[in-house]
Amino acid sequence: MAKAKLGKAALEALQQKFDELVRERLRGAPIDRVEVLQYGDDPEIEPGELLARIVLRLPEGEEDHRQAMRAFDREYEDALHGLRRELNQVPEIGLLEVIVGDKDTDGPVPVRKMRMGGPGSPLEGAGVQLTPVMARLGPEDLETVDTLITAGIAGNRAEAVRWALARIRERPAYEKLRERAREIEELKAQF
Numbered sequence: 305m306a307k308a309k310l311g312k313a314a315l316e317a318l319q320q321k322f323d324e325l326v327r328e329r330l331r332g333a334p335i336d337r338v339e340v341l342q343y344g345d346d347p348e349i350e351p352g353e354l355l356a357r358i359v360l361r362l363p364e365g366e367e368d369h370r371q372a373m374r375a376f377d378r379e380y381e382d383a384l385h386g387l388r389r390e391l392n393q394v395p396e397i398g399l400l401e402v403i404v405g406d407k408d409t410d411g412p413v414p415v416r417k418m419r420m421g422g423p424g425s426p427l428e429g430a431g432v433q434l435t436p437v438m439a440r441l442g443p444e445d446l447e448t449v450d451t452l453i454t455a456g457i458a459g460n461r462a463e464a465v466r467w468a469l470a471r472i473r474e475r476p477a478y479e480k481l482r483e484r485a486r487e488i489e490e491l492k493a494q495f
Contacts, residue, residue, distance in 0.1 A: 315340060318340050318354070319338070319339070319340045322340050325390060325391075326338045326358055329383045329384075329386055329390075333379075334360050334362055335358060335361065336360060336361035338356070338359070339356075340357075342355075343450075348399070350398060350460050351453045351454050352453065353399070354394075355397070355398065356401070358401070358402045359404075360372070360376060360402065360403065360404045373404055373416070377416065384402070388400055401417050401418075402415070439465070449464040449465065452464040
């Protein structure tokens with residue numbers, strides 16, 4: 305079941321701890337600010353999940369941003385992995401994100417994202433080989449998936465999509481569709 309949003313005081317306390325940890329681990333890095341965001345603050349954040357964001361202050365210009373991000377990656381790679389290990393102790397944090405500048409500015413913003421560890425879904429622990437798939441959802445589809453999480457049907461967005469696909473496979477029309485798809489493939493092979 306999805307956890308409720310953190311209250312203001314709890315979020316501020318977590319923000320302060322994250323800020324201290326980042327500044328200790330990434331000493332000397334060009335950090336503008338750090339943020340802890342929750343569901344509703346950014347569309348990528350799932351219900352019950354937190355995003356830990358580090359915003360870097362780097363030179364202006366798209367190419368300068370890219371070069372600065374590469375230099376940051378090289379210099380702080382080990383420190384970031386250590387930070388990630390420490391953040392794995394906070395199970396609600398699902399994503400560590402490092403960005404250059406702000407996402408609401410014009411043009412692309414270099415971003416590094418690290419999915420945090422934590423307990424996998426039941427499917428992932430059952431020896432089922434899963435293939436990662438990237439999907440962009442519109443507001444209605446995102447609301448549908450998040451409702452499945454909030455209702456406790458799925459633990460995260462990936463599980464919600466797998467659940468929905470399983471419901472489609474249960475429909476008799478799906479088997480007919482598969483048969484037609486095989487027939488089409490056979491016809492294509494004859495050309």
